[in-house]
Amino acid sequence: MTQLMGRPILSLPDDLGTRSPLADLLVGARTALLALSVIAVPVLGLWVLTPYGDITARGALRLSCALWLLGHGAPLGRGAGAPFTLTPLLLTAVSLGLLRRAGARAGARTPRSAGAWRAALPVGVGYLAVAALAVAECSGPEAVLRAEPAADLFAVAAVTVTGLAWGHCAAHGVPRRALPAAVTARLRAWTPALPAAVTARLRAWTPALPAAVTARLRAWTPADWAPPQDAAAALRRAAGSWLLGLLAAGGLLLTTAIALGTAGRSAAGLADGPAGVLGLLLGCTLLLPNAVLWAAAYALGPGFAVGTGTAVSPADTHLGAVPEFPLLTLVPTGTPGTAGQAVLATLPLLAGVVPALLLGRAASGRGTDRPWHPAGTAAVAFAAVLAVSAAAAVAAWISGGALGSGRMSALGPGPWQAAVTAAGWSGAVVPPGALLARWILARSGAEPRPATTPAGWARHRAARLRRTLHHLVTRLADLSRTR
Template sequence: MTQLMGRPILEVPDGLGARPGRADLLTGVRTALVGLAVVGVPVLGLWVATPYARDGAAGATRLAGALWLLGHGAPVLRGGAEAPLTVTPLLLGVLAVVQLFRAGARVAARRGLRSRWGGPVAVWVGYCGVAVVVVVHCAGGGLFRSRVLPDVVAVGLLAALAVGAGVRSAGTVQARTSRETAAWPVLDRLPVWARPTGCAGVVRRSALAAGAALVAAGGVLVVAAAVSDAAAGGGRGMAVLGRGSVALVGMVLLAAVLLPNAVVWGAAYALGPGFAVGEGTVVAPGGTALGPVPEFPLFALLPESGPGGWRLAAMLLPVLAGVVPALLLGRAAASRTADEEPWHPVATALAAVAAALLTGAGAAALAWLSGGALAGGRMARLGPVPCWTGLAAAGWFAVVAVPGALLVRYRVLRPGRPGPAARTGPAGHARRTAWLLRARVHAAVVRLSGRASSAEAS
């Protein structure tokens, strides 16, 4: 019994060490089963706690499987009318991507670069095998029903992209460093003075920082809406949650799963285009036009219909978020080594525009993933419009990051201030060495004078 309890759960047996194909296949199966367990355990727990559950255990497992498929972006059908449900719970999607990414990286690191495609393919096959079983099981009926071919394709595509990214991340440090310091081939057509040399890594980091700041802005708006609703008495939210303990727990868990979607919608709100909660609706800083919405805790945080007014202040958040990439790009433009010249102002502006475009592409992708259809008819359109959200993000960050990066570059390189090369080059090392030498001589003189005074006193 002690040996069984000490053995890791779902660990690959030692006898499969000489059979890497089976071990990698089981790695994919284990990754899928862990994701299913994360979704299935709360669903089955709520089913057990429900005193008058209409469906049996098969219905609960179908519901868990449908939620797992939705986390991969796979569409499902809801109810007897077979209304489409395509809203992807981003929290479940991030969980699946992280698991697949780590599985691909582990397999690639274990097998080496020469056979890196053999192991990841087996991981992908094992994961998709579990997905096929789940899709077939959920196609039988219940509250949510899967669509066999689209669901299998969606899960397979996501698994291939995530595992491939994990395999690529397992490359050597030298290759990763060369990618960070490289420039894009499209910049080779520019004059030499206008090229931001080695900008690829800096632009990627700046775009990631801008995206993280934009997501943080969306989170701030969600928290502000929750605080405002609570300060107003929380009538809308509490009316939704006051339906018994099991319904309360289920609603809270579902709201937690969809909370990243609400954060992305909040970011789209701060950018200006806003989002929709049904056909013919808009929720934006300039004004809100809403119709009847489903009773759900997150929908209780929506603003009331009417003009924006003071809510236009939310558009200041993207301005503050654009300061982060401006600082990164400006310091990178001026922080050159002794053998390299700082970026020209034109090159600095081009790097800032490239970071803004990457940020816009990421914002459009997140807007597309976070929205979808909740049902047919009026609720067939929820979430931000991807193209408008991406254009707004790129425009905001270009307007803020370009002049901000130029200003930071000027302040670092302004006359009278030693530049980064002077502080880090041979002259800078010589100055630091001279300063340390003077400090040591001063300390020695103080010690000798102290000893002399004590000798005279004696």
Template sequence: MTQLMGRPILGVPSELGTRSALADLLTGVRTALLTLAAVAVPVLGLWVIAPFGDDSAADAARVASALWLLGHGAPLTRGEAEAPLTMAPLLLTACSAVLLCRAGRRIGRRGRLHWRAPLALCAGYLLVAAGAVAQCAVPEAGLRARPLPDLAAVAVLAGLSVGYGVRSAGGRPGVVGGPGAVGGPGAAGSGRAGGAPRALDRLPAWARPPGAFPVAARAGLAWLLGAAAVGGTVLTVAVVLGQAGRSAHGLGSDPAAYLGMLLASAILLPNAVVWAAAYALGPGFTVGTGTVAAPLGTHLAAVPDFPLLALVAPDGGPDWRLLACALPFAAGVVPALLLGRAGVAPAVAATADDWPVDRNGAPHVVWTADGERADGGGREPEAAGWGAAGTAVAVLLAAVVAGVGAGVVAWAAGGTLGAGRMAELGPVAWQVAAATAAWFAVVAAPVALAARWWAMRSRTASWRDRLGRWTVRRTAPVRVALHRLLARASEVRSPLARWRERRAAVDIDGEPDPLDG
């Protein structure tokens, strides 16, 4: 009986951190309903204050569901002609991705992580998506869904977002015990099995700087954030100097229509920022088939009456808007400084604990001409790092990362609003990717090399210190000989001293000493 009472109820303590698959399923449902509510509440509010009674609450709910699906990149059709609609509002996409990442991060922080947890979360999210697809698939829906492509688009966004959230929390599906457990990311033997050679190991050392990919990824992300700031600046100037306000005032015949136009402009605002960034980078964007809006020239046809499209520059060649191309120079400074400083290795001495100290307690180390410590503590640390060639390789790698990221964002910001001329809207992905990589390489390469040179210069001795060390080293024999000469000269008695000694001897004895001098 004592043994039975002393036995623990659970054999493994990490089992306390597990949750049932039903709880994870409900978490996915709740996450989907939160994002759907963010769309449905404004749409239903506009339906309530709208003066027209033709549409019912079911129609408003279908519009909300269609917008929610469109925010996940799901393709829709509109009208009896089934014109395609693929312009995804990136604001809704960002909200959905953030909430899914947070849910995946909560799963990844558990003490025990199983592969069914993120799978159940995505399944719950897809249940709500299936209901939205079923609601928009009826013939009377203004925006009709396509079941298989729509569910596939929602599944891709949910899987990527949840996977990123789980990974950022340090967990991996299928690993019991999370990070550091047996078989986990921190376990022994998680490196290369058997020491299999990689293709990168055959490259020279300057072509594969250590730890360059994480730094290049952060630099590429910094460039994308800078490009977003550039796009926001260009868009703000276009709003101040453009016709967006008058266009919105003309379209808003009543409060409901005016608020609906503001809502549509708000959810498409990130798309407009990406379009403006593409304009500043040079390739520009299209507003229909056969059109282009770029700093070097704008060629447009009839543009739909929409406030954001009213900001597009009129037809013509280069004008003052060409100044927008100078903004990417400012966007490339921060990632270039990041790469330049990362290319310098930290200076750490091997035996810094036993350095002698001065009267103020500060380390006091004397280095010889050959870079050796005078007290025998090792060589002087050198700021080697990646080297100039390695820094250039890291810049090119960051340019590729930034180009791929910009191309993906440009592809997501574009789409179609119908058949015919409205089949092409937004920036061309490959042109934006190539322009981003070129801008990054041109701007960041010289700035990164200059930042690395300055960091190494600040860590090495100045020319005055080097000149002083050379002078002390070269004049050491002369100074030693002079010191010995002065020491010997100080031992020789002067004639005055000898005379005084003779006088003292005469005063004592009364007569001079015959042995004295």
């Protein structure tokens, strides 16, 4: 009896070493309740600290459920049909992290096979069961933020599938399925024709080039243009490092604004007692990732909107009446000077240095003795540009929303503006930087002996410069990869 009581209830294995679907169902419900407790505990604590408030305990719990649904991107309604869709991304990150952990544990118990994902199905059902209860609690007429059942359950299901799939891929790896034979045959029949036509056109266009250049162009084959086998990992590292660099730029701008701004004095003036200060602090904490993404959009150039007909960017800023909230007091009311714009322009450029070094290091064949072709390096670099452009659009979309109808129906950066500017900044730095880093790392070798002639001395100095740049680029790439 003592051994049975000491075992975790949700982790009882049977004789075969597997778990029943009921246990996985309870794991999903527990995961949802853990994510809900992240917001329910501070909200109920604030309710306890406010004994003379009009809200009841059930009202505080209902507000916690509404905020939890908002953390999944679920649209809510406020007042007479006014939309409330601003997602607190901190709750989204917590929910995704817990779902990833549950998905990884469910996937680790099953062998890698075509049906391994079925182990996570009861976990998702248990999570959605708690979401259905939260939607039912927020659907009454007495709710301050009313739920839209169909849209809210769909949003929670999307986040659930994303988190569990992330955990499943962490346990079993990303599944790779081969293309159908008809598609691969069609690609093989079509692919060689384009480079052949291009090289033939180049032969007709370049009769005046040196013989070595034309011989090099004629020697190129379609295989030279194809990305290498290990390009996917390098592409993921490059795109991820660029996004992290841009987030670091946004965090730097937000930290500077908090240090120099009046957010603290604004919170003290708006709050009514310690409970009010803690409530404003909780709201600002939940929206802190949103503020970082808005600051990153400001560093990119397109900026963001604080209501319809407004714009906050380094080039142009025009605002109307802004709601009284501490984070909104950090919004700049004017455009920076020439020096400020120059500093802002360097942030996205610096963010592109690390992915360029990572791609250049991978393309030089360091560690594999198999360097990439320059055309393949450029193809992977432009694929990374497209990846960061799509990621910037998604980040801008999820960080914005609405706080009501009318003027406050548009908040946050525009997705397509963020995508275009991210593609422009990364395209200006990553492809040429990757090709330059590849050339430096590939050309570095044994240092030639100095010669007495001026030409030999120049070659000697050039080799020493290449060797110095090689050590610098290698060191920076190793440090960025380690971090």
